[in-house]
């Protein structure tokens with residue numbers, strides 16, 4: 001593809017002295033990417049006690065941080081990273097991510113130069129907003145390599161793109177494949193809606209006007225018998241499905257994004273669950289009350305793990321077909337069950353409560 005590195009150069013460091021790019025993106029649990037504003041003293045004070053209770057803590061520097069607080073947020077994040085034990089750095093229970101300012105903003109260069117120099121060894125992933133195409137990832141890729149080399153880092157910092165422009169959606173495959181640093185994609189429903197000129201005013205979630213109406217039921221005299229029901233549809237289905245395919249193709253991870261109606265945990269849970277079922281590995285949490293929802297939704301249920309283990313056991317060498325509870329299982333349903341079993345094992349490795357629940361599962365023949 002034009003502008004892409006040749007296969008032989010794809011995994012070469014982009015600066016002398018920069019760490020070797022990873023061949024495979026580590027599958028680290030990231031059910032909840034919890035956003036906080038490092039310039040908000042009350043939020044910042046809560047961060048140390050959140051380590052170990054949430055998979056990812058993300059210091060947000062972009063939208064939702066007031067322009068006057070941009071520098072305070074950047075320096076606040078450096079301070080928090082330095083002062084908080086077991087936060088980020090490629091191991092430990094909670095990863096440290098940041099969302100930098102947009103690439104055309106006056107703040108982004110200082111965001112990257114400061115953060116990589118000061119806390120690059122702790123920073124696991126840099127989230128880049130409003131990514132339009134591979135050229136944005138190439139810019140960040142080279143700059144990170146130069147800064148990593150200067151800071152003497154031995155582990156590459158990964159990059160996550162937010163899909164929040166129509167052009168970004170159109171270029172989704174080239175964005176995912178632009179660099180071995182690419183860790184994943186998140187949906188940016190608020191900016192994306194504005195860029196597409198959608199007629200919504202929300203941050204993620206459904207809309208009561210986006211419906212399908214059932215056909216009229218007529219009597220033999222051609223009179224309508226009852227009111228026709230409507231069914232609300234998911235505004236984000238198309239975009240999430242594209243993200244899942246593009247990410248799966250490139251071996252990276254898709255995430256839902258923000259659900260702005262903090263006061264509606266039920267609808268929040270539904271949106272998160274749709275994303276989980278379609279293939280997303282996690283979501284953002286904007287408020288502490290959303291963390292438990294994300295953790296619950298993006299961890300396979302005990303019933304699903306029990307069923308998956310039963311299929312694995314029944315399928316023996318993994319070939320052929322068997323009947324379980326009146327249903328046919330074969331190589332393909334086994335593969336789905338293995339996705340569930342592997343995710344459960346991975347999560348049990350970092351979540352003692354889940355480990356206890358999964359360990360207690362008894363699988364009958």
Ligand SMILES: CC(=O)SCCNC(=O)CCNC(=O)[C@H](O)C(C)(C)COP(=O)(O)OP(=O)(O)OC[C@H]1O[C@@H](n2cnc3c(N)ncnc32)[C@H](O)[C@@H]1OP(=O)(O)O
Nearest residue numbers: 035036037042043046060063064190203258262286287288
């Ligand atoms: C479209 C996008 O770009 S989405 C991404 C950008 N947006 C964000 O990052 C938003 C992050 N979240 C927030 O700013 C806040 O949660 C808000 C503005 C939504 C609500 O904040 P508040 O009105 O303070 O909520 P609330 O009163 O319920 O907070 C309860 C407590 O939780 C704290 N809290 C709220 N949000 C967070 C958070 N994200 N992380 C840690 N603590 C938090 C509050 O400081 C408050 O602390 P206190 O008990 O010591 O007073």
Ligand SMILES: CC(=O)C(=O)O
Nearest residue numbers: 164187188189190191
């Ligand atoms: C997530 C985000 O930044 C947006 O929805 O615009």
Ligand SMILES: [Mg+2]
Nearest residue numbers: 063164188191
């Ligand atoms: Mg946005």
